[in-house]
Amino acid sequence: MAISPAAAVERDFPAPREPVPQPPARIRVLTGYFRTHWETLSAPEQQQLQAGWDTRALPLIEDDPDGDPDVRAVTFLYRNSAAAAVILSANAMVHPDTLGACEFEALPDGLWALTWQMPASWEASYRITVHTGTGTPPWRTAADRRGVRLAADAGGPDPRNSVLSTGMSGAATSVLRLPAAPPAPWLATPVPAASAGTSIMGDDSAAGLLPQGRCWAGGRTSGPRHVLGDFVRSLELRRVRDRHTGRMRNVWLYRPRVPLAAPTPLLVLHDGQVWAKYQNLAGTLDAAIDAGILPPLHVAMVDSVDVPTRSRELSGPTGSVDFAACDLIPELRRSLPLSPDPLHTVISGASYGGLAALWQVARFPGTAATALAQSPSLWRYDLDQPLLEAAGRIRVRLQAGCYEPSIHAPARALHAALAESGVDTDFRSVTGGHDWAWWHPWLIRGLAAVLAD
Incomplete structure (x- = not known):
């Protein structure tokens, strides 16, 4: 199953399964x-x-x-x-x-x-x-x-x-964390769309309306720092060509603001528009690095565009998986001070994004070998065999909410199957649902654990 980006070709993959009806929660x-x-x-x-x-x-x-x-x-x-x-x-x-x-x-x-x-x-x-x-x-x-x-x-x-x-x-939601939920003092305040103020640059450019006074150079924008809500950050918007589809993809790039003594790990994160525009992940990363929770790292937040595009490109073994391995990661390694160790390239996402992270390390462990999959949509594919074929070269970290049983049960079962075969794996059960309220803080906890190894 594992192949190099240069040799990536269409092949036969397991047929996707239909969604599994979610049983009611016990309240x-x-x-x-x-x-x-x-x-x-x-x-x-x-x-x-x-x-x-x-x-x-x-x-x-x-x-x-x-x-x-x-x-x-x-x-x-x-x-x-x-x-x-x-x-x-x-x-x-x-x-x-x-x-x-x-x-x-x-x-x-x-x-x-x-x-x-x-x-x-x-x-x-x-x-x-x-x-x-x-x-x-x-x-x-x-x-x-x-x-x-x-x-x-x-x-x-x-x-x-x-x-x-x-x-x-x-859209804005309220959040409740009860006292036994792990503390997250480094968690930045999200910026819902209704209160986002000046949005990060990228909305106009993504629609082909690049603001005057900015120019493209080497796939990057040049110009002033950008504002995200009340938080000033230099999230750089890159336009990276997807060789499989021929179109340009939006990727928001986070650079650590501290001096770098060595090449850094890389996190490739799906549904990047949510993390960049609304979740204020940049603010959380700044705080977590300053507090010593995370080492300095670069983060590439990949835009999943809209619901139809996301369902088509993020829900299976190709699409965004091929783009990350064949186009995005090679470009970032050419232009950024990144560790060449595949174990220091972490692929993460939630739901379909978590599923794509698992397919990534199964197909391309020589490019990215660590998956941090949050609420992965494992009802859609049985990934035991593809991941076992890459065993010995990958790390798999699974997180799932106890109130999403059609995801929680198969994630626990996948962890057990991988662990029995000697794969470096971990499973965390979170008291929550299919929910950004816990995906954000648990992303940082998962990164802290895997980057400390």
């Missing part, structure tokens, strides 16, 4: 939990809470009423006197079979509450959606799970939670 709801607390408050205390003057952070996080030290009672509150129904769209938790567990309970005077018992290490993004007027809420009339999820997610962030993140589209 423990504490019905009436906050109502009991509400009824103990005096009228002024109730008014204070409703007016938003309460100084306690929301959601409310309390010890488990059943006494389990590994569980917390998490109460989401919302105030809307015109609402007829309110639903919590927490990542991976909304399902046609769990709607009753995700809908808020109505309290007097337009207050709504929902309390879950959740593992104390839970990390999740969420949104709150309100239905007003008469009729059935749209999440209860949707025809399938995707329709249910989209309807439940149509609202916005929690107005009482200031911690925000974003996903593929750049």
Whole structure:
């Protein structure tokens, strides 16, 4: 299976499988939990809470009423006197079979509450959606799970939670990390599209509207430093030709801002437009390097363009995999002070990007030999044999959320199969779903571990 970039040719690969339906998550709801607390408050205390003057952070996080030290009672509150129904769209938790567990309970005077018992290490993004007027809420009339999820997610962030993140589209989400989730003091604040301010250069140029006053030289842009939200960084936009498709691809390049004493590792990261424009990965990398969590490294964030292009080019053994091995990595090694050791070239991504990272080290271990695959879409391919054929030359690091069982179970099984055959592999189970809320901090933790080896 392993071949050199120069010899890359079309070959027979396993046929992709159809998506696996996700079973509903088990949600423990504490019905009436906050109502009991509400009824103990005096009228002024109730008014204070409703007016938003309460100084306690929301959601409310309390010890488990059943006494389990590994569980917390998490109460989401919302105030809307015109609402007829309110639903919590927490990542991976909304399902046609769990709607009753995700809908808020109505309290007097337009207050709504929902309390879950959740593992104390839970990390999740969420949104709150309100239905007003008469009729059935749209999440209860949707025809399938995707329709249910989209309807439940149509609202916005929690107005009482200031911690925000974003996903593929750049839309703002609220983020909740319970106390047992590992601390991430180096995590930079994401910049959702609605509050991104001046965006990183690349939006206009990607559309063929390169701003005047900048020129192309050797596939790079020359010009001033660029601004991403409130964070000033020199993320360089490169246009790299894909020899297989003939088109130019956008790649955002992160350079460490510290002096370099030696060639650095390279991270190639899929869905680069999200990391560059919204997740503020540059800010996180700066902080993690400054804190000694990561060594200096270069990062190439590869644009996955849009949903159809991403599905076509990132979901299998060719496409973005061939581009990275045959075009991108060779160009970066020619122009940057990078380590030539394939083990120091890390390929990472989430979902389809995680799947592509695994195909990368299976097919091209001489170019990139370390895969850090987050929530890899292993329902699509059985990768045991391709990876075992590259055994002895690769490192495989797998991360999956416990609330994404169609990914978590095959990732654990792949790790077991690789470990039994002597492959350098590791698997981390994260208390979360298919979610940027944990992909961002766990990317850094995974990098820190693999680059320390």
